[in-house]
Amino acid sequence: MNEAIEAHLQETRTVPPPEAFVRAARVADRSLHEEAEADFEGFWMRRALTEISWYREPTESLDASNPPFFTWFKDGELNLTYNCLDRHVEAGGGGKTAFTWIGEPGEERVISYAELLAEVERAASALKALGVGKGDRVAIYLGMVPELPVAMLACARIGAIHSVVFGGFSATALADRIQDATCRLVITADGAWRKGAIIPLKDIADEAVAQCPSVEHVLVVRRTEQDVAWHDRDTWWHEAMAEADPRCEPERMNAEDPLFMLYTSGTTAKPKGILHTSGGYLLGAILSHRWVFDIRADDVYWCTADCGWVTGHTYVVYGPLANHATGILYEGTPEYPTWERHWEIVDRHKVTIYYTAPTAIRALIKAGEAAVQMYDTSSLRLLGTVGEPINPEAWIWYHEHVGGGRCPIVDTWWQTETGSVVLSPLPGLSTTKPGSAIGPLPGMKPVIVDERGNPVPIGGGGYLTLQRPWPSMLRTIWGDDQRFVDTYWSRFGPTVYFTGDGARTDDDGDIWLLGRVDDVINVAGHRISTTEIESSLVGHPAVAEAAAIGAHDEIKGEHIAAFVILRDGNEPTDELRGELAQHVAVGIGKFAKPSLLLFAPDLPKTRSGKIMRRLLKDIAEGRELGDATTLRDPAIVEAIKADADRQLGRA
């Protein structure tokens, strides 16, 4: 550990960029920021022309004629997979490792760029043979196996739009997403390994597909090898691959053709299919990946995210591959078979860059530093976090025990909607502070505003907005332009993107994220809407009304607490409590299961009928109750609190 840096950190709570980084960093001064501030359209255009291999070069940068429907590089033509694979192979880089895949049971597979290209071509041919073409939607429901990035890239090669659904979602949630996008094909596996057990993906997908008339075929990867039910619509992936044409020319795509959609939770029960297009998204992925991770030819880069989330799209697949990086692809979770697993992988593969979620870091802290100390992690040179605010204590532990005091930490703030990182320190430039995402990447314009949209002065807090279009921004919500406008572009006008997050600046102007300001909960970095949970609960015959909130959780950031009013004739038993939690797990997914479920005689509401969530949060977190004077019936709160205290053993 670098004691001088640690001492400085303890004293000032700031870490200057390490000398070694400053000397060799990809970004070591503010010239990129300055160039972008002078002319952001030109800034992005110049980079689009040099970073992307186009079939037809674009002649226009941003088209802002119809806000908020912004487009970028709209007369350009390209293919994402040509940029991620073919161009590296053509330049003689086919032998470089694209991914080392590590299975949860421990097997390993090294996949070079040339091999990955060959697999993607075959898979693309297989998709074509099943009748999938440009513009068709393909749902991908897999664990972290090599076939997951291969399937994504195969879609991109032929211009099909992929919709990856995280393998932890339930059949109902999967069916909703398939139906919303009217997918023609589903790619799944017999199962996925999860902490030594099999998640029966095929069974779940079968249950979903039974409700989805648009699905013509299901491609099934063999992974866990248990017997699975078989239908006429099913084809084994390996059989389709064996028969497929080994060559598949990339489709020429317009820069604004859709690349993928990814569903995320909003403030209503219906998830939103966030749509990303090709050219702008790729540019955002390439540049942010290079700037933030300072990526070099010999790095071994490990982003632990699952491809079911946007981080897995941009920073496992598209960004690293377009930058010809070498990545680790790991199937499992950090705690299985033991908490040493990640450090053993870092040691064995000499990982240089490690990018994970604060929830994982907090869980690793709980497991103790002995697990880290058992392995040599001195290969690490840079650490990253994403998905939720990181508390300073976790940051400092990460810095000291994982990074040995020598690795800068990039706390990257961004969203499914932004496509790529928006706020982050740059490792060779920024003085970092534990818990702060510091400031914008070149070209981005975050502005913290008050209720009326006026910028708040330095040192103040408010709503985080982005006030300048950027290439990798979302283009719309699949099938619902109006919802796109209403959700993101109406609160402060059609040119101000509302992130849904609160933020503040400190006296240096550095940005600190304060969490969601809408009814969205962030559990272990996964976004879940309170309305989604509530509507699942009221779908149960015993429930009359429900309110869900996010309460503080030491490890996961937030956990879900639900307050339930039963219909007449139902008894508030522990059995029913379990049944209701399970009902949510089946309706949405296990990760959305309330960890605290309280029966309430009524919900605390204002005189105008609005649920006072703040009070529910106080109750769930065992705090003194805040002001209840505006309530219709103040006695209700006391009754719920008494029940909560009983259940939590606080009575």
Ligand code: AMP
């Ligand atoms: P998702 O679209 O699922 O990646 O979730 C995006 C949301 O996660 C953001 O709106 C934030 O609330 C939260 N988030 C992501 N990264 C960070 C970060 N570095 N710091 C604080 N919150 C974050």
